[in-house]
Structures are given as C-alpha cells and as structure tokens.
Amino acid sequence: MKVLKFGGTSVGSAQRMKDVAKLICDGRKKIVVLSAMSGTTNTLVEISDYLYKKNPVSANEVINHLDAKYQQVIDELYQKEATKQQARETLKTNFDLLRSFTKSAIFTLFEEKSILSQGELMSTAMVNLYLQEQGVKSVLLPALEYMRIDKNGEPDSAYIREHLQKELAKLPDNTEIYITQGFICRNAYNEVDNLQRGGSDYTASLVGAAVKAEEIQIWTDIDGMHNNDPRFVEGTKPVAKLNFEEAAELAYFGAKILHPTCIQPAKLEGIPVRLLNTMDPQAPGTLISNEMIRHEIKAVAAKDNITVIKIKSGRMLLAYGFLRKVFECFESNKTSIDMITTSEVGVSITIDNTKHLDEIVNELKKFGTVSIDKDMVIICVAGDMDSENVGFQAKVVNALAEVPVRMISYGGSNYNVSFVVKAGDKVRALQALSSHLFN
Numbered sequence: 178m179k180v181l182k183f184g185g186t187s188v189g190s191a192q193r194m195k196d197v198a199k200l201i202c203d204g205r206k207k208i209v210v211l212s213a214m215s216g217t218t219n220t221l222v223e224i225s226d227y228l229y230k231k232n233p234v235s236a237n238e239v240i241n242h243l244d245a246k247y248q249q250v251i252d253e254l255y256q257k258e259a260t261k262q263q264a265r266e267t268l269k270t271n272f273d274l275l276r277s278f279t280k281s282a283i284f285t286l287f288e289e290k291s292i293l294s295q296g297e298l299m300s301t302a303m304v305n306l307y308l309q310e311q312g313v314k315s316v317l318l319p320a321l322e323y324m325r326i327d328k329n330g331e332p333d334s335a336y337i338r339e340h341l342q343k344e345l346a347k348l349p350d351n352t353e354i355y356i357t358q359g360f361i362c363r364n365a366y367n368e369v370d371n372l373q374r375g376g377s378d379y380t381a382s383l384v385g386a387a388v389k390a391e392e393i394q395i396w397t398d399i400d401g402m403h404n405n406d407p408r409f410v411e412g413t414k415p416v417a418k419l420n421f422e423e424a425a426e427l428a429y430f431g432a433k434i435l436h437p438t439c440i441q442p443a444k445l446e447g448i449p450v451r452l453l454n455t456m457d458p459q460a461p462g463t464l465i466s467n468e469m470i471r472h473e474i475k476a477v478a479a480k481d482n483i484t485v486i487k488i489k490s491g492r493m494l495l496a497y498g499f500l501r502k503v504f505e506c507f508e509s510n511k512t513s514i515d516m517i518t519t520s521e522v523g524v525s526i527t528i529d530n531t532k533h534l535d536e537i538v539n540e541l542k543k544f545g546t547v548s549i550d551k552d553m554v555i556i557c558v559a560g561d562m563d564s565e566n567v568g569f570q571a572k573v574v575n576a577l578a579e580v581p582v583r584m585i586s587y588g589g590s591n592y593n594v595s596f597v598v599k600a601g602d603k604v605r606a607l608q609a610l611s612s613h614l615f616n
C-alpha cells in the first residue's frame with residue numbers, strides 16, 4: 178500500500194480538491210494524508226492570538242471570515258444539494274467549537290491546540306465527502322485515534338502501529354481510499370496536540386512506517402526538492418535522486434518542502450519517499466531512498482534564526498571533561514545543538530531554540546568567556562562529501578569567497594558541509610553557491 182500526502186496548497190480550493198480526487202482514484206488501496214487548506218492553520222493561529230490577548234471580538238471576526246470562505250468552497254465543491262447540506266452540518270461542528278472559545282474566560286495552550294486541529298479535521302471531512310459523492314469507496318481514518326506523541330513530544334511508534342492497525346481493521350474491507358489528518362495527534366495525557374507546523378509530512382512518514390508502505394509520496398506545489406531554495410534563488414532545478422541522509426540534512430537545515438524530522442521513520446523502515454507536484458503530476462520529482470549517487474553535490478538549504486555561542490578558555494579546553502561540562506549545560510536546559518566547531522582556545526556552538534539562552538550563558542560563564550552572535554543562518558550544502566572526493570569542499574568554500582563566514586563544519590558526516598553566516602548575507606551566500614556549484 179502507498180501513503181500519499183497532499184499539502185495545504187494541494188487542497189487549497191474546491192478545484193484543487195477535485196484535482197487531488199482525480200489523482201488518487203486509480204482503483205488501488207491507499208492511505209491519503211491531508212493538510213489543512215492553505216492559510217487555514219495561520220488563521221487558526223491568529224484566532225488563538227486574539228483569544229490569548231482577551232480580544233474575543235476580533236477572534237470572532239476572523240472566525241466569521243474563515244466560515245464564509247469555507248461556505249464558498251462547499252458551494253463550489255459538491256454537485257448535490259444534499260451533499261452540500263451534509264458538508265455544512267459537518268463543518269458547523271468545527272465552527273461551533275471555534276466560537277465556543279470566544280465565549281469562555283479561560284484560554285490556554287490546551288484550547289489553542291484544539292483550535293489548531295480544526296483545519297485538518299475540516300479538509301479531510303470535505304475531501305472524503307467529495308469522494309463519496311463521486312461514488313468512490315472512501316472513508317475517514319481518524320488520526321486522533323492512532324497518532325500519538327510521548328512525554329518528550331516524540332512520536333510513540335509502537336502505539337501508532339498498534340492503533341493504526343486497529344483503526345484500519347474497523348473499516349470496510351472494500352475501502353479504496355483511507356483519508357486521514359496530517360499534523361494532528363494526541364499527547365501522553367490524551368489531549369489533542371500536533372506534530373509542529375508543517376508536520377503533515379511527518380504524519381505521512383509515520384503512517385508509512387507503521388503500515389510498512391511500499392512508498393511514501395509527498396505531493397506539494399513544486400516538482401521535487403530543488404538544488405537551492407527557490408524562494409531566494411532564481412533558476413533552481415529539481416534534484417532527481419537523494420539519499421535519505423542528504424534529504425534529512427536538507428530538511429533539517431531549512432528546505433521547507435520537507436518537515437525537518439520526516440525522513441527518519443521512512444529511513445528506518447527503508448521506505449522510499451517521492452516528492453511530487455500536484456500542479457504537474459507527470460513531472461518526475463525527487464526520489465529519496467537508500468541509493469547514493471556518488472561524486473555529486475546535490476543541493477543547498479538555509480536555516481534561519483540561529484544563535485552562536487562561543488566559549489573561550491585557553492586554560493581548560495584541552496583538559497579532560499571540558500566539553501562534557503559545556504554539553505551538560507545544553508542538556509540540562511533541554512536545548513539541542515545544531516553545529517559545533519572547536520579550536521585549542523575555544524568552542525563555538527549553534528542553537529535554534531533560545532528559550533533557555535540566559536540560563537545556558539550563566540552556567541557557561543563558569544568555564545570561560547562567553548560571547549553571543551544572534552541573527553545568524555546555517556547554510557547547508559548536501560551531497561557526496563566523502564573526504565576521498567578531493568576538492569569538493571574547496572569548491573564550496575571558494576563559492577563563498579566574498580561572504581564573511583562565522584563557522585564551517587565539515588567531516589561530521591559524509592553528506593554535508595555547513596557554514597554559519599549573518600542573516601543579512603544569507604541570500605547572497607545561497608546565490609553564490611548556486612552559481613558556483615550548479616551553473
């Protein structure tokens with residue numbers, strides 16, 4: 178069985194939903210993961226912001242606007258008046274829930290997560306109803322019954338596998354299409370939660386791994402992983418094949434087409450992931466698998482909002498246990514490190530989560546002189562970076578000859594070389610890399 182995920186733009190209007198329906202109806206059994214219609218999750222975040230700020234009037238205005246948009250989609254999507262009525266009734270439950278929060282005095286993270294889950298609940302209900310109206314054997318596979326994260330916010334794979342199988346077993350055998358919600362899940366306390374923004378890709382990969390799918394397809398608005406970020410560089414091209422490691426590096430370091438952690442479950446089960454374009458279904462896209470194409474630099478990505486912390490200590494760096502003490506500061510403050518470079522007198526570390534920055538800096542000051550650079554960016558170049566490929570890293574470094582580079586990391590894996598530059602230099606660094614490496 179294949180698992181196909183369609184992102185927000187792919188279900189962004191009545192017409193797009195019809196296009197998706199056409200794409201998925203080929204008589205073969207499949208699980209289809211859907212995101213919320215594009216813009217919906219942002220609107221739900223906006224509603225929550227107003228409610229946090231105790232401004233129910235503005236929250237209501239935004240809800241009414243969203244409701245009107247969905248009513249229009251209903252009118253355009255369905256043929257029969259009876260189906261339109263059924264869709265209106267279904268969505269009324271979602272909008273009633275949204276409106277109920279504007280009448281309540283309490284608004285916490287718990288209510289916010291419930292609000293954020295409404296987008297995927299609505300898009301899946303609408304597409305499922307459309308397929309049924311078209312006579313397709315389609316059913317809803319409720320993500321809140323099988324998708325779960327543990328106390329650390331990590332997916333609970335054993336739970337997901339067991340409960341997904343149970344849910345599938347409850348549904349009719351002759352089902353052709355199982356429609357399920359991306360992004361949403363329950364947490365260890367059984368509350369509604371989510372897999373973080375962009376997390377529908379992660380749902381697809383977790384579902385694919387749980388059912389040992391033959392392939393996971395991520396359908397989006399572009400023809401695969403491009404060799405650079407198309408939002409900042411002109412003339413980027415799709416990469417035909419990527420290895421799991423290369424794709425994971427690119428996703429983690431900012432290639433928005435994939436959720437940062439979504440490669441891991443597919444890689445563990447050895448399930449190929451294909452990135453495809455809903456607007457151009459015939460385009461070959463990108464195939465991500467175990468296969469490694471040697472001697473090639475594949476693509477560049479950039480991760481924003483990076484903070485660099487430097488600890489200088491000539492006295493202690495070479496002493497046993499110095500790095501352990503440094504790392505323990507990050508561990509005790511639940512902050513993960515992205516990149517690290519060392520010299521005899523200092524160590525530079527990057528983080529993307531600054532929630533505990535003050536505590537970390539205070540603790541690190543026990544071990545040396547600490548300085549901070551905010552507003553930095555990690556630029557990641559992925560490909561076959563085996564040290565046997567003489568000159569590869571030189572080519573990459575040369576491309577950045579005109580850009581001030583704060584840190585360079587090479588040799589951590591065979592798949593990437595990464596740089597830290599100032600946010601203001603990001604676009605010119607990306608452009609320079611494209612013109613030197615790919616043109």
Ligand code: ADP
Nearest residue numbers: 184185186397399401402403405406432433434
């Ligand atoms: P979806 O809503 O389908 O999940 P996303 O907006 O999350 O889609 O991801 C697709 C977008 O990712 C593209 O429209 C593109 O602007 C952006 N993107 C960033 N880097 C890359 C890259 N290297 N290759 C392709 N797309 C990229």
Ligand code: ASP
Nearest residue numbers: 212218360374375376377
């Ligand atoms: N709808 C969610 C978001 O906008 C999840 C997703 O689209 O992947 O972040």
Ligand code: MG
Nearest residue numbers: 184375433434
């Ligand atoms: Mg996405």
